[in-house]
Amino acid sequence: MAFVIAASLMILAPAAHAVPSFNEVREDWRASDWILLDRHGAALQRLRADPSARRGDWVTLEAVSPAFRQALVLSEDKRFYAHSGVDWRGVAAAAWGNLWHSRTRGASTLTMQLAGLLDDDLRPNTRNRSVTQKIGQAATALWLERRWRKDEILEAYLNLVPFRGELVGLSAVSQTLFGKLPVGLDARESALAAALLRAPNASASRVAQRACGILREMGEPRECDGLDGYAQLVFARPANVVMRDAVNLAPHYARRVFSAGHPPPGTSIVSTLDAGVQRMAVATLTQTLREMNVPGRRRNVQDGAVVVLDNATGEVLAWVGSSGELSAAAQVDGVTSLRQAGSTLKPFLYAQAIAEKRLTAGSLLDDAPLDLPTGGGLYIPQNYDRQFKGWISARTALASSLNVPAVRTLVMVSPRRFAQTLVALGLPLTESGDYYGYSLALGSADVTLLSLTNAFRALADGGRASPIRERLTPPASARHGSSAAEAAEAHDIAAKQVFTPQVSFIVADMLADRHARTRTFGLDSPLTTRFWSAVKTGTSKDMRDNWAIGFSRRYTVGVWVGNADGAPMWDVSGVTGAAPIWHRIMEVLHRHTQSPAPVAPSGVVRQAIHYSGDVEPAREEWFLDGTAQSEFALAAMSTAAPSGPMWRIAGPADGTIIALDPDIPPERQRVWFRVAAAWPAGAWWRLDGQRLGASARIAWLPWPGRHTLELVDAKGAVRDTVRFEVRGATLRDGARMRNAGR
Template sequence: MAPSNKPRKPLVADKRYSKPAKPAAKKAVKRKAKPKAAPKKQAGLFGWLKRLIKWALWTIWSFIWRTGAVITLLIVGSASYYAATLPDMEQLVDGRARGSVTMSDRDGRTFAWRGDQFGGMVTATTVSAHLKNAVVATEDKRFYRHVGVSPRGIASAVRINLREGRGPLSGNGGSTITQQTAKLLCLGVPFDPNKWKSETAYEADCRRTTLWRKVKEAVFALGMEIKYTKDDILTVYLNRAYLGAGSRGFEAAAQRYFSKSAAMVNPAEAAMLAGLLKAPSTLAPTNNLQRSQDRANLVIGLMEQQKYLTPIEASLARATPAELSQAAKRKSGGYFADWVMDSGPEFFTRSTTEDVIIRTTLDQRMQTAAEEALQYIFEEKVREGSKAQAAIVVMSADGAVRAMVGGRATNGTGAFNRATQAKRQAGSTFKPFVYATALDRGYTPEDVVLDEPLCIDIPGSGEWCPKNYAKEFKGQVTLTEAFKDSLNIPAVRISEGLGRERVREIAQGFGIQSDLAAGPALALGASESTLIEMTGAYAGILNGGSSVTPYGLIELRVLGDDTPLMTQTGGIEDRVISREAAQQLTWMMYQTVEAGTGRRARIEGREIAGKTGTTQAARDAWFIGFSGDYVAGVWMGYDDNTPLSGVTGSGLPAEIWHETMRRILEDLPAVPLPMQPSGGAPWSNPPRGSELNRTIPQQPSSQNSDGFEATAENILIDVLRGLLGGN
């Protein structure tokens, strides 16, 4: 078939694969352009101000974000630096520059603390959960949620301070626990004794509140948050916070107030401890238990609000408030503790860098007896408002001090101790050393001496004529009669006849270290001495004639070390007079209490020996005596040397002595006195009228038998010191 020249229809395949034909282009229609609106011209001054404001805002914004960026970099850099330089947490828990001293009595019971106590390291995980919760609830309830600084807390504190009329940084600080820890660490600055006079001054400097200080504190806190975990920070805080009564850290405070570990405290005790953080010294339960309990109730309320305690647990804690332990309740022994601190080696007491444990000679039962006796006499027999003072010392025959009262105020520390620091004229309590001199040279209690008018010619000063307290003379009397009635003239005759130097040697041998008078008034107690010195000398008479050194320290060791660094078992030293002379003198002193000036010191069913003493115008009144067990001394007077009104040694001092020793001996078996009237077997109650064997030399001289010259100047000084009083 011949091909056709007609155009063929496109096949389906052609339609499928061929490109579609382009539609015919539409003819573009030209649009007439709208004329541009001319820019509006701003009014001259208004436009300039608007542009100026825009520029100022841009400049301020640029400054703010650039400054903020710089400050942020500085804060991050500083915090990172602190984090890099901070030591391990364990090195921060005990920041004390000095150690502490803990004192226990003769039975091992703690009664006094000196310095800041550190009870040992505790951690946030080892303390009682109640204690941890109480601290967080009270001090920083968002502690586990912030980064060391709480802007909300700071804003709230500033608002409260302004509302209460204080400065924005005064009062509430809004500090987190981390910031408080930073302050306790003094921002990492250690104590330097060359810069600060004391730790107190150092801590006061660390507590300064200024804007710059708060900024540094916040940055340091951020560094701590980078370096440590939250529990690490809380651990440092729990160990370094001061909680009153010398307690540094919660372990020390729990031991101090409750005699238990911080791991064992209950909710009420935990609340009391946490409450102390606000004002440790003011709120310390040893100062005011009720105030401390009231504060604890507020803490219990916070713990309940923050779901740390259920309502039932909170009610129970309020119903059974925390109470002090028996050890914490004891406030006695403050004067004794101060004396031990002063008499011990300074590098282990006041200047110690270690925690030291000292076991002492104190008997707390006797200490309480002495304090109660003094209080009883002043309440019952001294006029109200009297400023008179008194002191008491009780010791064993070897010089171990069992009780000490240095004044009427028995609480507190650091007070003037009249038992150890006040030097007062001894009066007739010095006379036993005069009679001891005679007895040791062979005279007996039955020998006689004249009680007749006596004048001593002092070249350049005229005559010195001592008088008896009763202004009368008894003629020939035995040594015992002269002693028990405290006659002055016989004492002067004995001293002058045997030699003042011998009397002085005996007194010094018994431990009287104070300067002794040079003139004849030596025999009448012209010299000044302390109560503990005089009481120690009488202990030498009780123990049979050997000197003693009063002591209070038995054992000293460092905490954690079982080996003592110092020990002492007794203070008996050299023999001063023979045992026979000491027993004869004891018998004469026994007669003084039974039938002489010391009758008010008698205790029914007990043998008591003692001697009264009163200086002229009753500026000082004494009674010192002993039973077979203990020797005790009492002094009474005014600190400013004002004369006592109607008081002699045979009066109130003897009564204080009686009340003290009656309480001390109450439950003890009676121990007889080691005494005898003359050579031979000891007698408890020898017959009267013994034969007089010899006579004491009667004629005194201005120069004694040892060649000691009594100068007019020395004698005149003695006379002017007015020590011619009796009793």
């Protein structure tokens, strides 16, 4: 029998010359995953690309534990290091056993098995191999042993051999079943893995029984204790468990990059991300969210997202799409999800007003109740704290994020032109400015964290809006100066000048002014850093979204927190939600990076200014050339009592429909009644037949229905009347219903 096999090997030997070399096999190896690399070549994320099999990276023999190498040889080929591809002693034993129908192990060596893995024609389709396949494997094994080293044969085998189910290669089985890299396999784990080769789909008990035999041959009989239970536990793990080397730092970013082209499995893409920055951003987000939800002060905030951009190139350095295990919707990418912008749009509004020379940073704006008639009713903006500051400068209005002055500014600019500016900055507005109306000043439009952060980067880059960069070829560590110069040139070509450098400088200076933001945030808040930075917060209606977007000289960082399902947060403001995360990330980024205040560009002048009536302290202010002034004063209101306008109701206008905001508690909302001029002596207000009060401006707690407001003189004569309607309030007590008469 052995003579027949040897003769056949001589005939089939020339066919073995088609077997590839070791280097060709290794180069053709493809993992079953896509691999996202950072800008320096470090692995960031693995995504499953091949559903038919699970293969890890190629494992060198040096990266495999000695225990597994010993278990493999003892289990599959005890004379591996002695034979030349075919174990003739094993062939003789197998032939004798087949003659007498005894159950003996076949004569397949590791080299012969490798031959079957390299050539599909030599790979058995059933449990038993045919004689022709055996002879073909033996011929190929002889050829392999003459051209490959023993360590190469062993290394290729342990990478190509299927173990169990979809698991191919030692890397996949080691990480999936045992949660560790092959270099860390101990004797017990090695024996179980080696036992799978003989019977990949056997029961856990049968695999444990065979593994125990291998352990005895290894001189480790004590490891058999409890082996059956351990095997049951190992093989009960879900089949879709993530492999341990599948770093999980940027899942949303990886899906975005690979879904764009769907490259073949094993493809690696070099991103612009920095693994260190990404890891730090992930840790900062999750740690801060945990702190916000400790027992006793839960804020009901589960989700968050972070983006870090390089100002000069637009390269994405960090992309954190969710809070991971803290989130009930971890697959949702918070970086690209549409959310209401809140007050984060105000810097662009003031930039446009300054560019159009409708305002300067020192111009005075009235932070007082404002009623704006619209097609759908009366628009009544409120400040975040429901208080009004009176006359303040545009600098203070922006830095302190006051709503009423922003709406007054939008009236100057117009919603239509402001919406066009936002679109030019790359924000995904789907409607015209007239659709949003005056609420656009307070961020009623939906935006993404990515587009919003990149729009702030435009302010940091002298008013130039340009696309972000997500991929690098080759890695940054291998790029030469010419490649970096080409990237910079491409950035300049793609840039669109939305604001001038002069306007961008002034707005950035306003956002960086910690004194100007004290009206709302105080001097000591997470918005203040130890280096120069400009930042803006924002909160959407009903506390559903909270933002902090800001930039230094080198980086722009955007943070969003909220809940993926839209549930409102509890007791979260601009400085208690996203701002602490923004602050911590900025501080880490600038541990070794300076961020000095920018130098004023030509076309900007600094002027000492003074406000009459001590509206604000005297200071120095930045102006565009031709707009500077040193004195700011309010026009004196006449104290005379004109005979006509003094008896006219200035607000609300006759026929107004007041639509109350459902996200503001009804008891916190007010409608202001006021006259057109000085308050007439002896005058008083009457609403729906009931005396209301006697002052030039009076706040009224609204309730639904149609109402009649009258201005009455001292003799009881009605001097002016308006009729208006309130919609949208919720009645919670019968007394209000009786008073309303509706």
